[in-house]
Amino acid sequence: MRYFLLTLAFLLSFEGIAQKQYASWTTSVKKVSETAYDLTFEAEIAPEWHVYSQFTPDGGSLPMVITFENAGLGYELVGKAQESATETKFSEIFEVDEVFFVGEAKITQRITLLDASLRQIKAELDYQVCKEVCIRKIEEFTFVLDGGAIIEETKSFTDKDKELTEALILNIKNRELLEDVNQVEAKKKGLWGFFLIGILGGLVALLMPCTFPMIPLTVSFFTKHAKSKAQGARDAIIYGLSIVAIAVLLSIPFHLFDSIDEGILNTISTNAWLNVILFAVFIFFAFSLFGFYELTLPNSWSTKMDKASNRGGLIGIFFMALTLVLVSFSCTGPILGGLLAGTATSEGDVAMNLTFGMLGFGVAFALPFTLFALFPNMLSSLPKSGGWMNTVKVVLGFVELAFAFKFLSNADLVEHWGLLKREIFIGIWILIFVLLVIYLFGKLKFPHDGPLKKMSTTRIGLSLITIAFVAYLAFGFTNRLSLLSGILPPEFYSVSPTENDCPLGLDCYKDFEEGLAVAKSENKPVLLDFTGWACQNCRRMEENVWVKNEVYDMLSNDYILISLYVDDRKELPVAEQFNFKYRSSGRIKEIETVGEKWGTFQSVNFKSASQPYYVLLSPDMEVLNTPQQYTDAAVYSTWLREGLQNFEKTKQTAANSD
Template structure:
């Protein structure tokens, strides 16, 4: 019960923080001279009521302690020991099962440093940690301090070189009113959310056909209709039960709205993180083998027992806990599908948090509908098929699909990390093996632990097996150098066509000539007096691949791109490729926070948000060499719309 209350309070607090408490600790610093080489840097913080900042001595495995350090090994000073701290408090927390040490309301830390460069006139020092109130926010404070007699005063948040490089990111654009005519208006966003909702709904329908959920339908509906004093009361309770299922799955997505609000590109950075993609690969593969029947994944049985006990309370509260019990005890079947939904949302473009919420609502609605409908029409229960081996077959088929999907995340990690081992043909070869295995399973040639004795194959099973075998045949040309067909229907899942084991004309889409640095592309456009197609893209961007392989590949569009435009493709998720040291800098964001620009992806993601107030991909702009915007921006769209957009921009440039 305590765990549940903590979970609900955590979710509710996250949503409120995003609106009113996004900066709960404010820091400043000053320094006093102790000797010719030693100084005390004094950090002071004002902390919002009920929030905690954690001591340097906070135990391992709990909230992150404050850490003070120099930015790199070339710093002109060194840290001497730990900082002296003002009054701290101790309190046991159930979250970490530890006694934590923290500051509240005010914090002062005095850090002794020793200057190692006699010519030093300023230093840079960094303070990091966490500030928490059920939920936690990161503290990342960077101070540049100038030597001035006996004291050091804060002078600038970033140095002159960083200022210069930040200024170079900002373009002197003309005709910026066209940016407000962005094609991501209500119609496209609504369409995208509708698609996510449908995918979530389909996921919920698949979850219904699993052994953890399907048998619960008649049992639960019968419980409501028989236990209630009147038929109308039983129907009301069953409908309320369904509503609570939708609410519970919606609540699971709320924390991501906080994350989405911190930085326009943060979820893109998270979704394209190499280690996160490896984690998704491992977890989805783990889920797949659970579906195969080699082991069961369940939440602690005590959770289900406690929720079951709580459901006996009665009334609306009891019905809520019954819905929560269903979510917990069915996790072994719904968890893998929800994991796929989460992973898919994080790798989508647009408002990721809203997409995840929409998908979760679709999932919960599909799961809840049968309980409400069968309560309204109880005679329909007689038409339900009996539980049996077909439920396990459904789980195994989902296991194969889950395994295929897992390799998409391994591919993302490989692309972003530039490891060059999971090339397009290797990826397709793995899919061929997976779906060939699925075909063998459908035809009864291989079995898994929970399969029953062999029976005569039904017509529907044979038909499905033929469909899977046809898909395998469709995949086979994809491993060849000159495929019979190009697998455009799968665009976005396999790596791009230029990421191949065979030698390619270039590492640009479709062998086009492209620039991956804006300044170089702009210079070429000026020299040749050509308009620019600015393409904000990503290695792990599914819709980017669909546009390149389904729209750009059209002969008339391909010819236009090749002959009439200078293509500049900027990869915003290229976070494993570091910029040269002399090109790395601190960027001061509009909210006063500092963002470290250390990788190619950092640079181009910030460049996109700074100039075009957008953080989604694909995102296309048409510019003249003197940086006039020629047309409204374009996103993921159809062939005819894109062709018309290119032609209109070209006409505007020529005129």
């Protein structure tokens, strides 16, 4: 009904009504201080007409929207624009209290200059002036400040851009449901997952040939130089904390990048060429672990750190820890590099993921040095150094070689190259792990390997586990591999022709308007699926949760599935490319690819940039339940059922109102 009335008003406005000025605007500038200005819009409103406030509630007539171009680039807005006196009246049509100006309107926005040379600020008013009908107006204004140079236009904003910008912004009902506290808990769980990955990396790093022998040497240093047992314990604890601090400090630059643009790392993470570079880096790391060359830092670094460690006291202990990190870099470098690369291409808050990962690495790496320094008698329980350490390095090299192809697969998926279809990816992994089995049986040698005189129990056990894993991979040519969901390419990305490229063979739409039209025609709710080609958790949800009978049946029969890929690098047709203008700041963003369009669509309408992100909507844009992210089948199934129940309630309410 609301859209019918607005459309009717729009059509009537062309019958001469819009030719008159029912709200006449002027602007003025007041200098408050050297850097602060008040920018004021004033309107004379024709008798019996009114202009809606920016604070009129949702669900009624469209509120006024004020957009200041380039806000945040040469100046910043101070709070919300202040309004003169308004009136409030209950609307029988929309059944809400509407807020509007009568007779006159005055709106003042205070700004603070960031660039003292700034002279010109452009703004746009998008408002409705109403009597029996409403006329929507969009007017542009220019405020000229004292002195300085006029800002040059950096990007144009045409009528086409304005039309496509408006089309991308939804008029959502029940918007309060989008505030979901469960998302916070999901992020916390994800952070601790990276912490555990970091611990695993730290434990593996301890088994490297250039790290493991350092444990007794370092502990001996503390026990011999400590004047008392208490001092030895204190120094050991400080040493361990220093190692943890150094590991965490490596993540600080990522927080600085994130403060520049909170979405920059997520954008980088799905960049095809970055993933190709990471593929090459992991190959480089793998061959280093095989023993073909060593990764070393400049000798001058470790020499300077070693001299600094001789100072004694807290500073000396810290530099001893830094020396350990630098000396062991040839072995820990590939592990740290893998952790950095893995979290840099992760989903969510990349900087915090990395910090928790490095925290876990530092804790695991520091713990043995600290424990053995506190309890030196435990040193006798350590195994002796030997060839087994080189075996650990080589095995880790095979693992890094396998994961290198995951990065290449990410690039292949987002760019649609078609190089690493699912079966080809599985075949490459089978080849890599078959070579690992051959190595474990002593039939394949690397530069630092000695003769294998006897197969140890551990080596035999690892060989059997690898053989079982190869058999499991081979099973994946014709079956689903749930344990590797998110690592392997999706099932529909196959060398064999499939009916569609939707998960599990479901019917899905990759354009919002197309899917919404189907939902309206069939009177079904929409499952809006914000996903990504390189999104691991998206694949896990599809292949571990969506496959459950109850969930699959609801997705297949009760919902219209709209899957929007935010990392799709395919260019939009030229006619669909445009400049998107943010209402809040006036900033303009170029929309040239499919992923840019749907990523902007998600962030603007749902204030989220993470995937997977699921929203349940009715065909008339009513949110049916709180959004859902990565979760288990029981929670997801209940969430879908609740959405269907709420949809039935909205239909019943609509029927009663008619």
